[in-house]
Amino acid sequence: MPRLDAQLEAKLAGFALTLVDQQRAAIVIPPQQNASGFWFGGGNTIEAPDGKLYLVGRYRNFGDSRTGLGAGQRGLELGIFCSEDRGQTFKKQLSFSKPDLNVGEREVLSIEGSSLHWTEGGVELFVSTEKDGIEHPPGFASFLKPNTGVWTIERLFAASVEGLKDASLETVLESNDPSVVHVKDPFSYDAPNGDLVLLYCTHPYSWASSNTAYAIRSDKQDEFGDSCFDFFPRGLTWDIAITRGTCVLDVPPIGAFADRKVSLLFYDGGESLRNLDEHNTAVKRPRGYSCEEIGGVAYVVDDDISRIYRLSQHQPFFISPHGTGCSRYVDVLSMSDGFFVTWQQSQADLSQPLVSNFVARPEAERLLI
Numbered sequence: 001m002p003r004l005d006a007q008l009e010a011k012l013a014g015f016a017l018t019l020v021d022q023q024r025a026a027i028v029i030p031p032q033q034n035a036s037g038f039w040f041g042g043g044n045t046i047e048a049p050d051g052k053l054y055l056v057g058r059y060r061n062f063g064d065s066r067t068g069l070g071a072g073q074r075g076l077e078l079g080i081f082c083s084e085d086r087g088q089t090f091k092k093q094l095s096f097s098k099p100d101l102n103v104g105e106r107e108v109l110s111i112e113g114s115s116l117h118w119t120e121g122g123v124e125l126f127v128s129t130e131k132d133g134i135e136h137p138p139g140f141a142s143f144l145k146p147n148t149g150v151w152t153i154e155r156l157f158a159a160s161v162e163g164l165k166d167a168s169l170e171t172v173l174e175s176n177d178p179s180v181v182h183v184k185d186p187f188s189y190d191a192p193n194g195d196l197v198l199l200y201c202t203h204p205y206s207w208a209s210s211n212t213a214y215a216i217r218s219d220k221q222d223e224f225g226d227s228c229f230d231f232f233p234r235g236l237t238w239d240i241a242i243t244r245g246t247c248v249l250d251v252p253p254i255g256a257f258a259d260r261k262v263s264l265l266f267y268d269g270g271e272s273l274r275n276l277d278e279h280n281t282a283v284k285r286p287r288g289y290s291c292e293e294i295g296g297v298a299y300v301v302d303d304d305i306s307r308i309y310r311l312s313q314h315q316p317f318f319i320s321p322h323g324t325g326c327s328r329y330v331d332v333l334s335m336s337d338g339f340f341v342t343w344q345q346s347q348a349d350l351s352q353p354l355v356s357n358f359v360a361r362p363e364a365e366r367l368l369i
Contacts, residue, residue, distance in 0.1 A: 003309050004301065008256055013311050015251070015367045016264060016297045018359055019341045020318045020330055025355035028090060028342065029057065029081065037062030037291075039352030040079075041344035042113035044187060044247070044331040045087070046123075053083040053333070053340065054161050055090055056125065057354060058111045075111035078127060080161060087340045087356060094165050098129075101154070103169050106131040109149045113185030113329070117196070122159040126172070126198065128152065128184035137178045140205045150174075151184040153200060172224055173198070173215060178205045180213065180229055187331070189248040192261075192303065194219030201244045202229065207273060209234065210290070212245040214305075231305055232265070232298075237314050239269030242293055249332045249339075251299075252361075255369035263300045265308060266330040268293035269316060286316075286325025292346065293328040294319050320346040339364055 003009070031038035043057035061073040077097060081090035098108040114127040134150035136143055144150070152174040156167035173183050182203035189197040199214040212232045215224040234243040244267055251262040270288025278284070288294040295318030298310045311317065318327040323346030333340040338360040344352040 004262070004299070009299075009309075009311060011256055011368055012251065012262070012264065012299055013297075013317070015364060016266075016311065017317060018364060018367060019332055019339055019357065020266075020295065020327070020343060021357050021359075022318070022321055022327065022345065024357045025343075025345055026357070027353045028055075028087070028356045029079075029354040031351050031353055032059055032061060032076075034347070034349045034351045035062070036350035039344055039354075041329045041342070041352065041354040042185060043329075044115050045333045045340055045342060046116045046118055047333060047335055048118075048161075051086075053087055053090075054093070054116055054123075055081045055083070055342070055354075056114050056116045057081075058114065060111075074109070075130070078111050078114060080116070080125075080164070082161075086337075087358060093161065096127075096165075101127060101129050101169065103131065103152075103154060103171060104133075106133040106152075108132075109147070112151060113187075113201070115187045116161075117188045119157075122157060123161055123164065125156045125164050125167075126186040126188065127154055127156070128186060128200070129154070130184075134174075136205055137176050137181060140178050140181075143205045151182040151203075153183055153186050153198075173200065173227070175202070180211070180227075181205050182207075183213070185244065185246070185329075187245070187247060191216075197248075198224060199245050199248070207290075208241075210242040210244045210268075210270075210273070212243060212267065232267075232308050235269065235296075235310060235313070238271055238288065238294070238316050239267075239296055239312075241272045242268060242270035242288060242290070243296075244268045244293070246329050247331045249334065252365055252368060254365050257368055261302050263303070264332075265298045265300060266332070267296050267298065268328040269296050269312075270294065286319050288316065288326075292324045292326040294325055295327045295330055295343070318343070322346055322348045323350045326352060337361055 080094040110130040112128040180202040185201040215227040294316040296312030326346035330343040
């Protein structure tokens with residue numbers, strides 16, 4: 001399927017920018033301190049059959065993954081929150097500490113991204129953590145620094161959200177390939193055929209880039225198949241070092257999109273893994289780097305994930321008007337009455353609270369007609 005024409009792409013761009021509206025963003029969950037290196041987010045929101053919303057994310061405190069725990073606490077706590085007023089307010093229901101998420105002798109050093117997902121039998125939680133007790137692949141051991149670890153993704157399952165606290169941990173994704181040895185930040189997409197697509201972020205042993213992969217769990221199966229690591233290559237401009245997917249959203253099949261299946265893929269990007277030194281005459285703009293990414297969006301037509309087209313090809317779409325400009329970890333929950341959108345947004349004090357925006361369905365759908 002070729003690219004959509006310019007008019008349809010413009011409609012998609014307007015739809016995405018309305019969802020992730022930086023000016024309408026309201027703080028949902030603040031970090032533990034209003035300072036650089038502190039944030040809450042990296043998760044998603046799901047809607048229960050009774051209309052309650054459940055939101056998962058992690059509190060991150062100041063730290064530096066390059067030097068390990070000696071530079072700060074980093075990913076400190078995983079929290080699940082509940083809203084009974086359609087996202088206006090959230091109350092914490094569950095809390096997981098680092099030791100709560102240890103897997104055998106693998107001790108958690110930092111809690112990373114997570115994702116909640118409803119199933120026929122209950123709810124599952126995918127959570128990524130950095131762990132001690134995992135070695136780098138043979139020949140690359142020297143690249144694993146003291147007090148740092150390797151990231152893997154685990155799954156917890158229970159009949160209810162409350163039951164997740166006592167659920168056992170099962171490792172579902174890990175890697176011994178130097179080019180994708182770190183796997184983290186999972187998010188899920190329910191395919192039309194009933195398969196579950198689990199997308200996630202990868203890093204090489206050298207932490208030189210941030211990329212997106214996916215694995216599929218076929219309908220009625222318990223395990224994921226082999227991962228695909230090359231379906232969404234990094235960009236050529238502002239997202240050349242980082243292209244980390246965070247959410248897939250099916251576009252409502254109305255108006256100009258009534259006769260075709262289109263899905264948006266939101267992603268975080270950056271020019272470098274570390275903040276770049278700029279020439280003193282360079283255009284001053286957020287360039288994006290690890291922990292301070294800026295946002296973009298692409299689209300897929302007819303579920304052909306082998307063909308992804310960037311709307312944000314030359315410049316990012318989502319930049320905070322505050323702080324470093326960081327705007328990342330977009331998640332969009334599609335509900336009957338509208339779209340509940342969350343993301344981490346840099347503030348003037350350089351913290352990153354979780355912010356939200358609600359777009360009523362009639363307002364959103366007018367953009368697609």
